[in-house]
């Protein structure tokens with residue numbers, strides 16, 4: 001079964017999130033952000049948080065990297081068909 005990435009995402013920008021490694025069979029998710037504690041030294045006794053890219057269907061899951069849909073498609077990534085990502089792919 002092929003699940004091409006929706007063409008409307010192709011024009012430009014970082015439009016899909018892939019849990020690395022990117023390559024044939026990788027899953028291209030809709031990108032989302034999750035605030036996570038970093039490993040940076042605490043600032044004034046408080047942990048440092050930053051937004052990391054994650055898959056929209058798994059916002060508490062592993063960190064993802066954002067790519068343009070065209071590049072992810074060229075690398076062989078497939079669209080994620082979870083309702084939170086691209087259910088119509």
Ligand SMILES: [Zn+2]
Pocket residue numbers: 028029030055056057058080081082084085086
């Ligand atoms: Zn997904």
